[in-house]
Amino acid sequence: MANIFEVSQPENDLLEKADQVRLASIKISQTENNNRIKALNFMADYLEKNTTEILEANHEDYTRAEKKGISKALLSRLKLSKEKLTSGIEGVRKVGDLVDPVNQVQIRRELSKGLILERKTVPIGVLGVIFESRPDAVMQISSLAIRSGNGVMLKGGSEANSTNTAIVKALQQGLQESGLDKNAICLLKSRKDSMSMLNLEKYINLIIPRGSNELVKFIQENTRIPVLGHADGICHLFIDNEANLEMALSVALDSKIQYPAACNSIETLLVHNEIAPVFLEKAIPLFNSNDVKLIGDERSVELGLKHEASLEDWQTEYLDLILAIKIVDDLEEAITHIQKFSSKHTDGIITENLNTAKNFMNVVDSTGVFHNCSTRFADGFRYGFGAEVGISTQALPPRGPVGLEGLVTYKYFLKGDGNIVDDFSSGKAIYTHKDL
Template identity: 60%
Template sequence: MTCSLRVPEPSTDLYKRAVLVRNSASTLGQTSDVQRKSALIAMADALARRSTEIVKANIEDLNRSSDEGLNQALMARLKLDEIKLKAAIEGVRQVACLPDPLGLRQLYRELDHGLLLERLTVPLGVLGVIFEARPDAVIQIASLAIRSGNGAILKGGSEASRTNDVILTTLQEGLSLSEVEPQALALLTTRKESLALLRLDGLVDLIIPRGSNELVRFIQDNTRIPVLGHADGICHLYVDSDADLLMALRVAIDSKTQYPAACNAIETLLVHQDIAQTFLSKAIPAFQKLGVKLLGDEKSQAIGIDFGASEKDWETEYLDLILSVKIVQSVDEAISHINTYSSRHTESIMTNNKLTAEKFLCAIDSSGVYHNCSTRFADGFRYGFGAEVGISTQTLPPRGPVGLEGLVTYRYFLRGEGHIASDYASGDKCFTHKNLLL
């Protein structure tokens, strides 16, 4: 469902704040690699100094959200304890150490003598990020935005309001001790502001939603600003007839139970009919022991799965300890099922047959396709990006976990010596189109 949203008036507080972020982002985009690195170190140091206060604020949010009946999947994402916060702070330091994504020469070409064309990477401008529950997203997105020379306007869910406020204030304190303007980051607090954010085209260059399917769909339907993200995380693991079954069981358990509320946890397990009896006789009790409710097709129910899976289950993202199981006749049937029901997030095959693996890897149209490993590796931190602003399942780039490279665009720079197009149109001069060393 769409709704009519008014463009914020220039006199409103949100418009003025967005202009301030835009101006700060313009200045930020001209800072040096050293300045942006130092800014991130200052942000990490500030977070470390106020870690006790941040964790305390998060406990307040957790207690309030629990009393309000927030579901367990969102409660898991909301939690930011000392261990999780320490990892997030380390992520900021890692982002600081990543190579500078700005000013990279992608093309260097002589169009004619004295007429030189360059294509260099530049910041996008201002990111508008709307997310639910996860307060560590503020840390991840802010660090990636500053490192890539972008401003960021962030709107978190009300369930994490206290934590988000303390975190952003802390990040701005860190920036105030650096050469980057603290106003490059802003936090929105009301639903009205988040709706108005979607109409700030001209001030905001990219909207990044992180949350439920409903949130992402609503944003996609109600803005003219480009949107980066995924609506669902319906991920699959296929256990082939040539799989190492002990390895497959270990990977399947990790893919489902290591963090079931994550978008890269599997929701469907596909099993080849030739090994279904052997594999499921071990997998069923193993999953049940860990509290996983198994839903199966008729064939898997005949082997011992208690509950039936409906058509709807193949297209459901549970974000919980629930797993649908289907027995397939071949890798082709597994591929067909995945390409029909997948949200194009992450899929994995367990097999020792390299030809089968390559067929699967090439035929699956998802942002991440794995062989003999857990789908839980679909993560910017695990990819070595330091952090991620989100995961994109769209076909056009950026795709998959989006780190620094996904937050830059490019600009063409042409330097000449009084060259005019008429000389080439008349034939007086000819282009050389000579590629030069990057």
């Protein structure tokens, strides 16, 4: 990977920008809830005022990227239609409707007479977000950062530079109009800056990468800053022998074609051998009519698939209209395949047998396990988080779509009245440890 990415020391101009964001994040962490909500509304207002400029910038980016021949998946993520922009602006406003994640008291406990302990949520500080192609992510991430009292340094893919610049300009105007420091949102544009960010541990508290497997793994291996994210989105759907056939067809199709460039679209379809002949008889023409290329194991090829899958196919995140199909003998074989090849993002089962569904959902160790519904529901907005900064597939929290509650940490506040530890050693004081 060293020949593709190269970590470099931050230059003075980047250090200056990072310090501006750090200072702005301190200010915003001290603001009242109403002021942060007000800022989001102004940010949304200025996005609306600059709609024409943003869409024109996106058209420039898209045309340039198309001429360069970038992948269909990246082109799909890059495209910002008026409807998509309008939805993104509405999402900024809706983040303001969510419960304030800051200053929430998690523990309030009397340790001893006059000695009160509180654990309260606080902003993380400065978020460093590196992402590819998706300009709508700028709106989501920025609104979540401001709502949770954080500053954010953004580095998008070069293919979206013009769009990202137009969006951040509008967001900063909104911040300034609301009375908050516009430096709380900062956009970096060069690849060198994105790699230099990895050495800004004195300024950035959390790195959130949203991009290719290669990029995410490189970042995880080359920074001392905590990293939150996922490398792959290899999602599975298992069609059980007790599945409702029409439901299985509908859910499988939606899970693949509704937005194939998304990390929560399925890449592998597992089908119980008892239902495979009748299911594939209907599924093959259905997927073919939607331009999905089907590849499969030997048994599924015998039932009509034209392309045979290799070992690599079970390990590939296509982000395209390609679907691998494998026929399995039972639930255990389906789970074994998922545990071996899943990226622990989202995996689902279609079945009418509640015990089978329960076993599947308890055993499969993914951030999302779904029963009788599309994997495309694995999304912060659809979960009611307002938006998301990304999806984490790590075992420790935050896990899954990361919204507001994933962008705060906590600290302990202890208030006393001259209490000293020696009084407890001598017996003058005792611990009560009473929750208040």
